[in-house]
Amino acid sequence: MCSNDRGVFPSADLQRVLDLLRAKGYRVIGPTLHDGAVVWDTIVRVSDLPIGWRDRQEPGRYRLEQTGTDEIFGVVHGPQSLKPFVFAPREPLLHIERTQKGFSVRPQLPAPEKIALLGARPCDVAGLAIQDQIFLKGSYPDPHYARRRQGLFVIAVNCTRALPTCFCRSMGTGPRAPTGCDLALTELDDLMLVEAGSQAGRDLLSELPLQPTSEAIQVEAAKRIDACAESQTRLQGQAALPRALYDAHDSQRWDDAASRCLACTNCTMVCPTCFCHTVEDRSTLDGQHTERTRRWDSCFTHEHGYIHGKNIRPTIKDRYRMWLTHKFAAWHDQFGMSGCVGCGRCITWCPVGIDVREEISAVLTSDGQPSLARSPERL
Amino acid sequence: MTNPHIVHAATIVEKVRETADIHTYRLRINDEDERQSYRFAAGQFNMVYLFGVGEVAISIVSDPEDPETLDHTIRAVGRVTTAIARLEVGDGVGIRGPFGRGWPLDEAQGRDVVIVTGGLGCAPVVGAIEYIFRRRDRYGAVKILHGVKTPEDLVFHERFERWERQPDTEVLLTSDRPGKLWRYHVGVVTELFEMVSFDPFRTVVLMCGPEIMMRVGVPILLRRGLPATSVYVSLERHMECGIGLCGHCQMGPYFVCKDGPVMRYDRIAPWLGRPGI
Numbered sequence: 133m134c135s136n137d138r139g140v141f142p143s144a145d146l147q148r149v150l151d152l153l154r155a156k157g158y159r160v161i162g163p164t165l166h167d168g169a170v171v172w173d174t175i176v177r178v179s180d181l182p183i184g185w186r187d188r189q190e191p192g193r194y195r196l197e198q199t200g201t202d203e204i205f206g207v208v209h210g211p212q213s214l215k216p217f218v219f220a221p222r223e224p225l226l227h228i229e230r231t232q233k234g235f236s237v238r239p240q241l242p243a244p245e246k247i248a249l250l251g252a253r254p255c256d257v258a259g260l261a262i263q264d265q266i267f268l269k270g271s272y273p274d275p276h277y278a279r280r281r282q283g284l285f286v287i288a289v290n291c292t293r294a295l296p297t298c299f300c301r302s303m304g305t306g307p308r309a310p311t312g313c314d315l316a317l318t319e320l321d322d323l324m325l326v327e328a329g330s331q332a333g334r335d336l337l338s339e340l341p342l343q344p345t346s347e348a349i350q351v352e353a354a355k356r357i358d359a360c361a362e363s364q365t366r367l368q369g370q371a372a373l374p375r376a377l378y379d380a381h382d383s384q385r386w387d388d389a390a391s392r393c394l395a396c397t398n399c400t401m402v403c404p405t406c407f408c409h410t411v412e413d414r415s416t417l418d419g420q421h422t423e424r425t426r427r428w429d430s431c432f433t434h435e436h437g438y439i440h441g442k443n444i445r446p447t448i449k450d451r452y453r454m455w456l457t458h459k460f461a462a463w464h465d466q467f468g469m470s471g472c473v474g475c476g477r478c479i480t481w482c483p484v485g486i487d488v489r490e491e492i493s494a495v496l497t498s499d500g501q502p503s504l505a506r507s508p509e510r511l
Numbered sequence: 512m513t514n515p516h517i518v519h520a521a522t523i524v525e526k527v528r529e530t531a532d533i534h535t536y537r538l539r540i541n542d543e544d545e546r547q548s549y550r551f552a553a554g555q556f557n558m559v560y561l562f563g564v565g566e567v568a569i570s571i572v573s574d575p576e577d578p579e580t581l582d583h584t585i586r587a588v589g590r591v592t593t594a595i596a597r598l599e600v601g602d603g604v605g606i607r608g609p610f611g612r613g614w615p616l617d618e619a620q621g622r623d624v625v626i627v628t629g630g631l632g633c634a635p636v637v638g639a640i641e642y643i644f645r646r647r648d649r650y651g652a653v654k655i656l657h658g659v660k661t662p663e664d665l666v667f668h669e670r671f672e673r674w675e676r677q678p679d680t681e682v683l684l685t686s687d688r689p690g691k692l693w694r695y696h697v698g699v700v701t702e703l704f705e706m707v708s709f710d711p712f713r714t715v716v717l718m719c720g721p722e723i724m725m726r727v728g729v730p731i732l733l734r735r736g737l738p739a740t741s742v743y744v745s746l747e748r749h750m751e752c753g754i755g756l757c758g759h760c761q762m763g764p765y766f767v768c769k770d771g772p773v774m775r776y777d778r779i780a781p782w783l784g785r786p787g788i
Contacts, residue, residue, distance in 0.1 A: 378781070413565055437759070
């Protein structure tokens with residue numbers, strides 16, 4: 133079988149894909165080794181990728197180790213999702229200049245750039261779709277996000293190995309790439325199965341010297357992806373969410389989580405979907421110019437719930453409950469989907485190893501008195 | 512795609528002193544095209560910007576049928592509002608907006624309106640009251656119940672006296688603490704509920720003030736047969752973007768800036784006045 137939407141090529145030929153993307157004007161970005169973690173960076177050669185490395189992740193711990201194999205995509209993921217490429221950590225919004233009569237405003241839209249992301253995981257493709265929903269499909273589409281998103285070409289890699297922190301299967305986001313990516317690869321030792329997910333992806337495939345895939349190759353890929361799904365720890369009590377979380381407002385488990393949580397904001401910084409940001413105005417010393425910038429914020433900061441002299445969420449308990457309830461309950465009401473993709477980064481990068489799966493099941497089983505579900509008629 | 516981040520330059524054309532630290536600023540958008548295309552609904556707000564200082568969410572209290580100028584009543588409490596208080600006629604500010612959802616003044620037409628306000632946070636409802644009185648014949652009986660902590664906290668004194676003289680209108684004031692010249696009720700605002708009669712099936716209640724007042728007060732009204740869907744409350748949360756993106760103003764499943772600041776009581780009731788929400 134050989135169609136223009138799937139095929140195979142020798143893993144050693146991945147360089148052809150890079151070269152083709154570069155020839156089409158893309159800056160190719162892929163996972164690279166940096167300071168003991170995998171981070172996104174510009175790549176030119178396949179050898180820039182962490183070939184022969186794997187990551188070990190568990191609550192509060194991230195380590196890389198060499199395997200001595202030629203595996204290209206052995207590392208599942210690093211601390212960064214795709215979020216920084218579309219919702220920039222710092223995004224200049226406006227340049228405002230003082231004039232004789234007042235001020236003039238100049239929008240600061242990012243320059244259009246074609247970026248090909250090679251090696252995005254299915255959970256991150258799902259995270260990107262959630263960010264699209266927030267920044268592009270609401271009442272006020274964000275032109276900055278739109279500009280960055282427009283130039284993005286996403287090449288996902290289906291997962292054939294799950295980490296102890298992974299729970300994409302429970303969230304329905306993996307380990308097979310959902311729709312929304314341009315190409316999806318499955319690494320089968322020395323063979324790479326490639327499937328197109330968009331017209332741009334099909335166009336690219338038509339220019340690659342692909343071999344036809346076979347029933348046996350498809351079955352093998354499915355088998356490995358299914359095994360990856362099977363090996364994951366499930367998130368318990370999913371069906372009861374989000375109602376059960378609203379009801380658990382007074383659960384004592386929140387105190388327990390708060391006694392461990394440092395409110396360091398790590399979980400929100402590594403989260404593929406967290407969108408909170410703050411807007412800063414910085415003026416030059418001569419008072420003539422102001423730069424308005426938005427930068428990532430976190431609901432764990434003291435300032436997040438501040439309103440004239442009082443903090444709506446003064447305790448870490450309030451903020452942890454806010455974060456978790458938002459992700460797994462309020463998000464459904466706001467955007468019609470969960471705010472979690474099951475990537476497990478908040479578990480790995482939590483310095484004290486708080487596992488959101490444990491917290492949810494504990495909150496749901498501890499004897500928190502139902503409260504938020506009460507209808508006003510019965511108040 | 513229109514850019515919701517852009518700040519539009521405006522000029523203060525009038526500044527009216529309400530009290531020592533509260534002023535009403537009448538703003539006019541500088542650019543004629545922007546001014547012509549600017550429309551708002553009663554109860555919406557603008558992000559008001561002062562160059563080099565910052566931005567703050569302020570409700571528009573003037574009439575939506577006259578969007579040529581926009582009135583904002585601002586109390587000097589924080590960094591930005593204190594700086595705004597130093598501005599005079601002719602000075603420039605910026606606005607982004609209008610944002611949010613306001614009072615259900617269309618839906619309230621033909622019905623009686625009970626307005627309950629507490630403390631100093633009554634500015635957002637002043638625009639609604641003036642809106643109703645400019646169209647007096649379209650509404651039924653109007654009852655304004657207003658509570659303050661001490662007699663000195665009563666602002667808009669002249670307005671209350673003017674409203675009291677309107678046809679088919681009752682104004683009831685109360686103070687938690689008594690004062691020498693206080694000739695009104697002494698006690699919390701919910702005590703005023705006992706002093707007014709209303710037909711639960713043809714009344715709309717608009718409420719503005721501390722959340723605890725709403726949490727305690729609304730159930731008292733509901734026990735008199737008022738449907739929870741006839742009560743609207745105006746909420747306050749930290750806002751930065753005004754467009755439901757920055758995340759700060761969340762209250763349960765809602766973004767106060769986008770889904771509010773005025774919300775129907777039955778929707779927000781489970782989250783109202785609860786610590787940590």
